[in-house]
Amino acid sequence: MEASSITVSLQFLLLLFFTTIFFPSSFASQQQDKPPSYLKMVANASEFPLEDYYDYIIVGGGTAGCPLAATLSQSHRVLILERGGVIHGKLNLMNQEGFLNTLLSATANNANNEDSPAQSFVSEDGVLNARGRVLGGSSAINAGFYSRADCEFFTKSGLNWDLKLVNESYEWVEREIVFRPDLKTWQSAVRDGLLEAGVGPYNGFTLDHATGTKIGGSTFDSQGKRHSSADLLRYARHSNLRIAVYASVERLLLASSSSSFAPNSATGSSVIGVLYRDQNGRYHHAMLKDFGEVILSAGAIGSPQLLLLSGIGPRPYLSSWGIPVAHHLPYVGHFLYDNPRNGITILPSVPLEHSLIQVVGITNSGAYIEAASNVVPFLSPPQTAFIRSSASPLYLTVGTLISKISGPVSAGFLRLASTDVRFNPIVRFNYFSNGVDVEKCVNGTRKLGDVLRSRAMNDFKFRNWLGVRDFRFIGPALPNDQTDYAEMADFCKRTVSTIWHYHGGCVVGRVVNRHLKVIGIDSLRIVDGSVFSVSPGTNPQATLMMLGRYFGLKIIREREGKGTHEL
Incomplete structure (x- = not known):
């Protein structure tokens, strides 16, 4: 029998649009802890000198930027330039129940509002998305799921990984901010449903990527308090690290090999610093000391945008914007x-x-199955002949099952919308333009159907007036005939949304080399998800934090010329 559905208000549909997968998990205490120690290193950009010198300038205090800075500060003077503020004191960020409000706020407010920790954008595909704008980056606004990358990632990413150092870097992160979640009704049922649906074996609780069904880690602790990459700044040497918040980096400062600023340039051009603006509109110069580097950790949106604004990118495209071309790099x-x-x-x-x-079900057919549950307000129409109006909202409990495809091969691009860095660039992801991705999605959504048909899901069905039990869907239901490939493919394209795991734009081999140095430019690296052509496993934040720690150690060893240096 066809599954029944319910009518919902327009307001509720809009609410669900933002909350389809990531929901608050518990009502944590609203009391704030004592300020974290890293706040002693943080100041508003307006308080920084108009010019200063550093060994390493990190653009973006996000998921990779914070562990990178903490590591480099052990040996060198480091500056983080973060365009947003800090997580501490913001209840919507500190506690699990604030996830919804954070996204709603990002959408309701102007996308360029620097006080919002999330900056929304809509791709040309018509899909609403968001990027972090706060110390800790997207690790401070996400759902907290933590899982290491799959083994295939390390062979396909184009980097020559030292796997021993990789594991040590993961462990460094995990000691500080990763916890084992406590499964309750919905997550336990989804786990059992996945196993009934053949997503085995059961791997229990593990941080490793393993085919089958597993419980992953969480960056929310047992009290529901969020931990982000900013917490890794606890490891920093405070005397060596300065963090400027509300610092909007306008462009990179470059010098040619003929300049006295770059006498030892091996490529002809070298970065010598960055130009950034504070909230008062004043410009500051952060400059490099000898043998220093600027490291972009601004993410898959921010890093390619900043390269383009600095004249590093395709020559014809930059010229069309009137941007002086510093270096022709066609694939930015x-x-x-x-x-x-x-x-x-x-x-x-x-x-x-x-x-x-x-809980995650890692299938062998190119899809990951995950779930969430939440209590959300049902906003009924203000006037109705059947329900008395009430100032107190009604609440509905909803459960969500989602499928994310692994390693999409459909590729998109980014281009400028403005020469003002505060404006989001124009992004197109070209979802499902390659049939391989469509096939993976069909496999994943069919597996959702298998889970729904499992005995573990029976307790969530309603009984209709004929005595038949079935689900009540909010929004689209799966097609009735899930063996019909064309109908399932249409469902995939019609209901596509994001899981906020976008990556690329400065990929290895085309924009950066295997040491993450920008090709053709000295003293410039990129350490963030923009260098990845494949997303690492089920969720990327674990690997991005590992990446920051890993390359921090690699840079120190490279600079000191030692292979055994340990921090």
Whole structure:
């Protein structure tokens, strides 16, 4: 029998648009802890000198930038330039229940509002998305799921990985900010449903990527408090690290080999510093000391955007904007990918607790299955002949199952919308333009159907007037005939959304080399997800934090000319 559906208000549909997968998991205490020690290193950009010199200037205090800075500061003077503020004191960020409000705020407010920790944007594909704008980056606004990369990632990423150092770097992160979640009703049922649906074996709790069903780590602790990459700044040497917040980097400062600023340039051009602007509109110069580097950690949107604004990119395109060409690098902003998400949301017959993503089904057919649950307000129409108006909202419990495809091959691109760095660039991901991605999505959504048909899901069904039990869907339901490939493919394209795991734009081999140095420019690296042509496993934040620690150690060893240096 066809599954039944319910009518919902326009307001509720808009709410679900933002909350389809990531929901608050518990009502944590609203009391704030004592300020973290790293705040002693933080100051508003307006308080910084108009010119100063550093060994390393890191543009972006995000998921990779914070562990990178903490590591480099052990031996060198480091500056982080973060365009947003700090997480501490913001209840919506510090606690699990604030995820929804953070995204709603980002959408409701102007996208260029520097006080918003998330900056929304809509791709040309018509899909709403967001990027972090706060110390800690997107690790401070996400759902907290933590899982290491799959082994295939390390062979396909184009980098010559030292796997021993990789594991040590993961462990360094995990000691500080990773916790084991406590499964309750919905997550336990999804785990059992995945196993019934053949997504095995059961791997229990593990931080490693393993085919089958597993419980992953969380960056929310047992009290529901968020931990982000900013917490890794605890490891920093405070005397060596300065963090400027509300610092908008306008462009890189370059010098030619004939200049006295870059006498030893091996390529002809070298970065000598950055120009940034504070909230008062004043410009500051952060300059490099001898043998120093600027390191972009501004993410898959920010890093290629800043290269283009600095005259590093395709010559004809830069010329069309009137931007002086410093270095012709044709693939800046190209090979941009986003892992598409599709799923269903149900109104269960029993109350559910809040839960973020805690369980994942790693299939062998190119898709990952995850789930979340939440209590959301049902905003009924203000006037109705059947329901008395009330100032107190009604609440509905919803459960969500989603499928994310692994390693999309459909590639997009990024281009400028303005020469003002504060404006989002124009992004197109070209979801499902390659049939391989469509096939993976069909496989994943069929697996969602298998989970829904499992015995573990029976308790969430309603009984209709004929005595038949079935689900009540909010929004689209899966097609009735899930063996019909064309119908399933249409569902994938019609209901596509994002899981916020976009990457690329400065990929290895085309924009950076295997040491993450920008090709053709001295003293400039990129250490963030823009260098990846494949997303690392089910969720990228673990690997991005590892990347920051890993390359911090590699840079120190490279500079000191030692292979055994340990911090």
